[in-house]
Amino acid sequence: MHADLSRVTFRPGKHYSAVLAQQGRVQLDADANEQTAIALHRERTAVTDLVGRHGGPAAAPGFAITYKAGNRVPDDLTIGAGRYYVDGIPLDATRPQPGVPAESGEGEQGERAPGADDDTLWRYWTQPDGYRDPERETDRLPDKFPYLVYLKVWERSVTAVEDPEIREVALGAAMPDTAARRKVVWQVLAVPAAELDIPARKGTAAEAREAFDKWAGQHGTSGARLAARSERPSRADEDPCVTHPEARYRGPENQLYRVEIHQGGAAERATFKWSRENGSVTLPVASLDGAWATLATLGADDKLDLGAGDWVEVSDAAYESRDERTPLLRVEEVDLPGRRVRLSGEPAPGTGRVAARRPFLRRWDHRGGTGRGAPRLTDGALALKGREGTWIDLEDGVQVYFAAEGSYRPGDHWLIPARTATGTVEWPRDTARRPLLQPPAGIEAHYAPLAWVRGKAQDGVTDLRHVFGPLAVPVESTT
Structure with a gap:
């Protein structure tokens, strides 16, 4: 979650059931967040035990899929209203009804799918967090039958940059936003039979x-x-020192480092980026003009602003919901009076130009190096392998090591708390005090099958959903 956190302390294996507030103690964000995580873990585990990995209530199961053949427009699907659970996470496909503006007395016009005529249901092209584009070939439904329609469910963070309604304006424009939010994202997608290793014949449910x-x-x-x-740098003795002479972490402040995979793949070709603020430094984009970006603000202070040489990622609600990565661009020039920055290139087409999607710049804190052993840059991101050795220096003594085997996915990330009081980073170790290799802290995706689409015929869709619970059966009178 890209939010301004101190650290994340929830560990399911510790079996904590509650966080207890003690009198006269400092209240920490980590404690409140762990209590929320404990409650969510308990709730979702119980629902999964009762429902199974996925299922909908028998009286109102959601996400029924109906195929709509395209006529001069791309094929479409309708998504039935109702509830469904995937790994204990509740989902609701009921489409909100449009409001009526008081000044006009007329209903608002919702976005329409290509060729669709029913505004009471979500459709493949208009699902709320799908942002499907008919012009993108990869977004279209498979052009050959059969294929499987499924749900992808995951969670992402939302701050006041993307949703200004969660900001308390009474605190004033100069004050930082308070709480961030976690949002459940569901998307109805499709995978061809060939990718599932199902024979060309029409497979059974x-x-x-x-x-x-x-x-x-x-x-x-x-x-x-x-x-x-964290390792004490060899030239630490040259620092005039506010830091303890023997500290391995040499930073002047506590930080929550975020290391995130940018380009996926095997270790030899994957890249990563890092932030000392958990990727939470985001600046709203007011407009884009070529390589110039006009911002709503240049940052709260000199630690949370932009400077020449910074690497940024231009993103918006569509890219965040689709869990996609945009190319990293370098800040070449800062125009303080005009609240503008000139980037090293023009953002990709369709990125950051729709005001309703709340575009923003996300700052990353890595820099490329030319010295001996410094990691190289590839399209603005760092290679997983350093030029010399396997441990990669971030800054102030913080180092990371990527396993050579395995595949890395864009969005995989790890959180590394660095503390001045101990002069080190918090990281699991074995009995010999050696750092342990850890899986990513996220992103965790959940999947559930919805329908097996065999063809255009009326009976060409097989429902793959599960239902649970008793059906409502009327009781006959005995009088």
Whole structure:
């Protein structure tokens, strides 16, 4: 979660059932967040135990899929209203009804899908967090039958940059926003039969479910691994020192480092970026003009602003919801009076130009180096392998190590708390005090099959959903 956190302390294996507030103690964000995580973990575990990995209530199961053949427009799907649970996470596909503006007395016009005529249901092209684009070939439904329609569910963070309504304006424009939010994102997507290793013949529902479970297992688990440590730099004696002479972490402040994979793949070609503020330094974009970005603000102070040489990522609600990465661009020039920055290139087409999607710049704190052993830059991100050795220096004695085996996915990330009181980073170690390789802290995706689409015929869609609970049966009178 890209939020201004001190650290994340929830560990399911510790089996804590509650966080107890003590009198006269400092209240910490980590304690409140852990209590929320404990409650969510308990709730979702209980629902999964009762419902199974996925299912909907028998009286109102959501996400029923209906195929709509396109006529001069791309094929479409309708998504039935109702509730569904995936790994204990509740989802609701009921489409909110449009409001009526008081000044006009007329209903608002909702966004329409290509060729669709029913505004009471979500559709493949208008699902709330899908941001599907008919002009993108990869967004279209498979052009060959059969294919499987499924749910992808995950969570992302939302701050006041993306949703200004969560900011308390009474605190004043100069004050920072208070609480961030976690948002459940659901998306209805499709995968061709060929990717599921189902024969060209039209497979049965059982075959489709079995093949999808195998496919989801491969996509839902990351093979990425990272270890972190702090080592006292060899030239630390040259620092005039506010830091303890023997401290291995040499930073002047506590930080929560975020190391995130930018380009995925095997270790030899994957890249990463890092932030000392958990990637929470985001600045709203008011407009884009070529490589110039006009911002709503240049930052709260000199630690949370932009400077020449910084690497930034231009993003918005669509890219965040689609869990996509945009190319990193370098800040070349800062125009303070005009609240503008000139970037090293023009953002990709369609990125950051729709005001309703709340575009922003996210600052990353890595820099490329030319010295001996310094990691190289690839399209603005750092290579997983350093030029010399396997441990990679971030800054102030903080180092990371990526496992050579396994596959790295864009968005995989790790959080590394660095503390001045101990002069080190908090990271799991073995009995010999060696840092342990750890899986990513996220992103965790959840999958569930919805329908097996065999063709355009009326009976060409097989429902793959599960239902639970008793059906409502009227009781006949005995009088």
